[in-house]
Amino acid sequence: MPSRRPHVVPDPKKRALRGALALIVGLALSAPRAASTQQKPPADGSALASELMRLAASQDVKGFHVGVEAIEIDTGRVLVAAGEHQALNPASNEKLVTTITALALLHPEHVFETGLYASTSRGPVISGPVVLRGYGDPSLGTGDLYEMALELKKQGIKRIDGGIVVDQRFYDEQTTPPAFEQQPNEWSYFRAPVAAVSLDENVVVGMVRPGGGEGAVVQFWPPGFVDVEGTVKLSDGGGDTVRMALGPAEADPKRMKVVVGGSIPRETRAIPHVKRVNDPQLLAGYALKAIFQDMGIEVRGEVRNGSPAAGTLLAKHKSLPLAALLLRVGKNSDNFYAEMIFKALAGERAKRPAGSADAADLAMKFLAKIGALDAGVAVKNGSGLFDANRATAHELATLLRWAYREPSIQPELLTQLSIGGADGTLHGRFKAEHARRAVRAKTGTLDDAIALSGFVLAPPGRSPVAFSILINNCKGRTAQARGFADRLVEKIAKDLWGGAG
Numbered sequence: 001m002p003s004r005r006p007h008v009v010p011d012p013k014k015r016a017l018r019g020a021l022a023l024i025v026g027l028a029l030s031a032p033r034a035a036s037t038q039q040k041p042p043a044d045g046s047a048l049a050s051e052l053m054r055l056a057a058s059q060d061v062k063g064f065h066v067g068v069e070a071i072e073i074d075t076g077r078v079l080v081a082a083g084e085h086q087a088l089n090p091a092s093n094e095k096l097v098t099t100i101t102a103l104a105l106l107h108p109e110h111v112f113e114t115g116l117y118a119s120t121s122r123g124p125v126i127s128g129p130v131v132l133r134g135y136g137d138p139s140l141g142t143g144d145l146y147e148m149a150l151e152l153k154k155q156g157i158k159r160i161d162g163g164i165v166v167d168q169r170f171y172d173e174q175t176t177p178p179a180f181e182q183q184p185n186e187w188s189y190f191r192a193p194v195a196a197v198s199l200d201e202n203v204v205v206g207m208v209r210p211g212g213g214e215g216a217v218v219q220f221w222p223p224g225f226v227d228v229e230g231t232v233k234l235s236d237g238g239g240d241t242v243r244m245a246l247g248p249a250e251a252d253p254k255r256m257k258v259v260v261g262g263s264i265p266r267e268t269r270a271i272p273h274v275k276r277v278n279d280p281q282l283l284a285g286y287a288l289k290a291i292f293q294d295m296g297i298e299v300r301g302e303v304r305n306g307s308p309a310a311g312t313l314l315a316k317h318k319s320l321p322l323a324a325l326l327l328r329v330g331k332n333s334d335n336f337y338a339e340m341i342f343k344a345l346a347g348e349r350a351k352r353p354a355g356s357a358d359a360a361d362l363a364m365k366f367l368a369k370i371g372a373l374d375a376g377v378a379v380k381n382g383s384g385l386f387d388a389n390r391a392t393a394h395e396l397a398t399l400l401r402w403a404y405r406e407p408s409i410q411p412e413l414l415t416q417l418s419i420g421g422a423d424g425t426l427h428g429r430f431k432a433e434h435a436r437r438a439v440r441a442k443t444g445t446l447d448d449a450i451a452l453s454g455f456v457l458a459p460p461g462r463s464p465v466a467f468s469i470l471i472n473n474c475k476g477r478t479a480q481a482r483g484f485a486d487r488l489v490e491k492i493a494k495d496l497w498g499g500a501g
Contacts, residue, residue: 064481065472067393070492073404073455074463079492083393087376088470090391091444092333093451094384097391098342099326100403100413101363105349108323108412112137112344114197116148117311129162129301131308132288134197135170136347136354137319138328138340141200142222142287144317149291151315160292163301165308166285170196172353175280177339178360178380179388187246190385192276192336194343196353199284201336202277206258208232208242209270218260224290225283226256233263240264240271246278254282254303281305323412330416330442331424335383342382356381372398384444396453396468404455404466414440417454429486435493441467450474450481456489458496465492 069084071077102110114134118126130152134140175193183191192202204220206228211217214234220226227249232242241262249255256277264271277283285303292299319325325341328334345362347354360379367373374395380388403409418424420439421431430439441454453468469488474481 064474064477064484067470068468068488069393069397070465070467070488071397071401072463073401073466076401077463079465080488081394084397085374085376085392085394086470087374087378087390087392088472089387089446089449090384090389090396090453090470091446091449091451092384093396093442093444093453093468093470094379094382094389094391095329095333095338096396096399096442096453097363097367097379098338098382099329099416100399100409101366102322102326102341102345103403103409103412104366104406105345105362106322108321108408110322110348112139112319112325114140114144114148114317115313116152116315117313119309119311124156124158126157126160127162129165129306129308130160130288130314131165131167131306131311132197132284133167133169134284136196136198136340136344137317138198138201138337139319139325140198140284140317142291145199145284145288145291148315148317149288149295149297152292153295153297155314157297157314159298159300161300164285164289164299164303165306166197166282166303167307168196168281168305169307169353170347171343172355173281174355177343177383177385178356179386180381182386187275189274189276190335193278193280194336194339195280195283196347197284198280198336198340199287201334202280202283203274204256204277206244206260206273206275207270208240208260208264208273210234210264210266210268216264218258220258222283222287222290223294224286225277226258227251228258228260230260232260234266235263236266238263238265240268242271242273244273244275246275248278254279255286323415326412326416330413331418333425333443335385338383339381367395367399370399370402372396372402374398386446391470393453393468393470396470397466400453400455400466400468404464414455417441418443430490430493432490432493434497435490438493438497439489441489444470445478445482447478448472448475450478450485452482452485452489456492456496462496465496467492 067083067086067088069081070079112135114137117131119128120126175195180191189203200222204226206220208216208218216232218228243261245259247257249257282303289299289303328337342359343354343356346358350358363379372395374392376390377395378390403413417440418426419437420426421436425443438457441452444451450471456465458464469485471481
């Protein structure tokens with residue numbers, strides 16, 4: 001954020017800014033608008049007003065469905081509002097609802113626990129199963145399983161006779177979040193399913209590297225879950241032409257089989273291929289079995305799901321606090337983290353097993369409680385992926401203003417939002433001096449939706465601004481829509497900081 005003294009803008013210019021901003025948005029709307037959004041051109045003739053008028057006349061924004069609201073946080077004064085009650089697809093701006101609801105209901109210090117249990121006392125042989133039980137930790141990794149398995153080895157355990165039971169009772173059995181079924185054949189990591197015990201974001205990573213002879217070596221991580229068939233050849237030139245066909249393993253449909261083909265250059269380094277799993281409910285169990293065997297702990301019996309009695313706790317892993325985990329949601333727009341935390345809302349605050357519909361109900365009730373629920377708002381999933389949710393600019397701007405004024409939430413929310421011109425999904429935007437680091441916001445991008453909601457921080461003596469910009473009907477013109485949103489926010493930042501950029 002610039003360190004110079006704030007530039008105090010005279011009241012007439014502030015009025016011109018508000019009027020011109022509303023005019024820009026008003027001309028962008030393709031749907032009928034209420035009379036309150038029909039602004040007359042500002043009459044003071046300022047350079048800023050003229051610049052906004054030229055922007056408003058641009059053909060780039062014609063045909064979009066737009067909702068905008070910007071509010072002074074200290075006073076509640078609305079700087080611009082147009083189409084603000086129009087229910088639109090918010091894309092990843094839905095993550096703001098997930099994030100703020102989670103901070104409010106679970107609290108920033110909340111941690112997710114995962115444990116290993118056994119019904120028998122400790123000793124060299126566990127006669128029954130080892131139970132892996134979790135409560136929705138989105139960050140659980142293979143390394144964490146190694147640490148818990150090491151605890152058993154330190155306790156002198158050498159054999160497990162009852163196999164491994166994965167206890168998924170904290171979540172219901174619906175592992176595909178709402179609307180994710182719209183792309184059932186998409187195997188990319190961003191569409192990963194969710195489960196109470198999840199591992200490595202429920203994706204598998206296939207490392208393809210040159211090996212001996214004419215074939216490449218193909219290995220998958222986490223261990224123990226993927227069978228590999230086929231061959232990847234080595235070539236003397238060209239690029240990576242590796243093909244991977246995924247499906248259930250023939251011997252055990254709960255595991256995966258990958259049929260590989262194609263080639264990689266003989267001199268290349270290892271090439272990762274990241275794919276989501278189809279059914280995550282036993283992924284961590286098979287990985288744990290492979291880890292035990294790697295450590296010299298023999299496992300007899302199968303890997304299965306179940307909900308046995310609590311038993312004796314043998315080892316436990318705790319996640320980082322919720323506030324730290326949310327960095328992945330805000331700065332990286334991580335869909336998996338968002339859906340896991342969203343569903344955990346229901347498990348911790350409503351009922352178990354937790355369902356996405358329960359979490360959505362909690363979020364809607366929270367919005368209503370703080371006065372942010374607007375007509376047409378619909379919460380279906382926690383990430384904003386695909387065509388599921390509906391939000392309004394008024395809802396999100398009101399939600400953001402409420403969160404900024406809450407001491408227990410504001411610092412954590414500002415920390416996890418992307419910083420204009422510096423990091424996250426805004427690292428390449430808002431680089432002008434008056435906007436760099438002053439803009440803290442969440443982006444949103446789908447084929448037909450662009451969104452940007454967050455804050456413009458202010459110098460001493462001025463009020464920060466909460467804003468929301470939702471744009472739909474922009475397929476094929478997302479760059480223009482994003483540019484329009486950025487220009488609006490830049491004008492607010494310039495007004496607050498008096499920059500010349």
